[in-house]
Amino acid sequence: MSLFQEYLKPVTVEEAFDCLANASGSVAVIAGGTDLLLDIRQGRHARVDQLVDVSGISEMQEITLDDDYIHLGAAVTHKQVITNPLLQEHAQCVVEGCGLIGGPQVRNVATIGGNVAHALPAGDGTISLLVLDTEVRIASSEGIKCQPLIEIFTGPGKVTFDREKELVVGFRFAKKGPKEASAFHRVMRPQGVAIAILNIAAWVKLDKNGGLDNVRISCGPAGPKPFRALKTEAYLTGKSWDNTVYQKATNIIAQEVSLRTSPHRATKEYRHKLLPQLLKIVLDSAIERAKL
Numbered sequence: 001m002s003l004f005q006e007y008l009k010p011v012t013v014e015e016a017f018d019c020l021a022n023a024s025g026s027v028a029v030i031a032g033g034t035d036l037l038l039d040i041r042q043g044r045h046a047r048v049d050q051l052v053d054v055s056g057i058s059e060m061q062e063i064t065l066d067d068d069y070i071h072l073g074a075a076v077t078h079k080q081v082i083t084n085p086l087l088q089e090h091a092q093c094v095v096e097g098c099g100l101i102g103g104p105q106v107r108n109v110a111t112i113g114g115n116v117a118h119a120l121p122a123g124d125g126t127i128s129l130l131v132l133d134t135e136v137r138i139a140s141s142e143g144i145k146c147q148p149l150i151e152i153f154t155g156p157g158k159v160t161f162d163r164e165k166e167l168v169v170g171f172r173f174a175k176k177g178p179k180e181a182s183a184f185h186r187v188m189r190p191q192g193v194a195i196a197i198l199n200i201a202a203w204v205k206l207d208k209n210g211g212l213d214n215v216r217i218s219c220g221p222a223g224p225k226p227f228r229a230l231k232t233e234a235y236l237t238g239k240s241w242d243n244t245v246y247q248k249a250t251n252i253i254a255q256e257v258s259l260r261t262s263p264h265r266a267t268k269e270y271r272h273k274l275l276p277q278l279l280k281i282v283l284d285s286a287i288e289r290a291k292l
Contacts, residue, residue, distance in 0.1 A: 011056050027049065034102065064086075078106070094129060138169070216233055253275060
């Protein structure tokens with residue numbers, strides 16, 4: 001079965017827009033293709049007439065530190081994420097999240113932009129980026145706009161931008177400051193189903209006494225789209241991390257999330273049992289890292 005009729009590989013964002021604007025018939029942007037091609041083959045995505053491969057656009061392959069911000073190109077592969085010294089220092093949760101995606105063959109070609117644009121509620125790259133208060137850069141024929149990453153998701157596999165006319169070109173988040181750190185963890189079936197049963201990421205900033213000066217938590221699948229636990233974050237901010245606070249935080253996050261039974265992965269009840277354990281793992285890890 002032919003998955004597409006024409007394959008185009010622009011080398012600049014401008015060329016990519018020319019390809020999209022001049023497309024005859026259906027068109028789709030591709031980078032690694034580990035999600036899109038499989039979806040087309042299995043009937044979850046309609047066949048396309050033209051594939052526009054953006055993996056060769058140099059500005060979408062960069063990882064840089066500029067003006068206290070890390071800039072992460074959307075065409076950066078998961079292998080590049082987990083081996084990059086800047087991300088290892090400033091975004092350990094992203095390194096950990098991307099390091100659990102697929103196997104080596106998938107990580108060699110799958111991209112962080114593809115993980116985000118696919119808009120799955122439990123995308124490991126997406127969940128880890130959310131706790132860094134990441135902004136996404138979306139290019140269109142009118143220019144580039146930046147907005148909070150959390151705002152682009154509207155439902156499972158659905159985003160606010162037009163995938164046939166707009167392009168995720170990269171992400172931006174603040175570099176790690178003193179007494180700040182992050183962590184990511186997930187539980188998944190060891191074989192057969194690669195999507196997480198439950199994943200969670202945390203970012204913390206400690207005050208001078210070791211208390212939680214600021215906290216961010218994301219989790220998936222905890223609803224129809226990638227999720228930030230804002231009520232739990234608000235409760236934890238200003239607290240000292242101890243067992244009493246932990247127990248209260250688990251009660252709050254259990255009320256915030258919207259967990260469901262998935263026939264091929266896990267029941268709602270099992271996910272609720274995992275949630276407090278994963279919360280403790282990532283907060284313990286982030287807090288210990290922030291002390292260093």
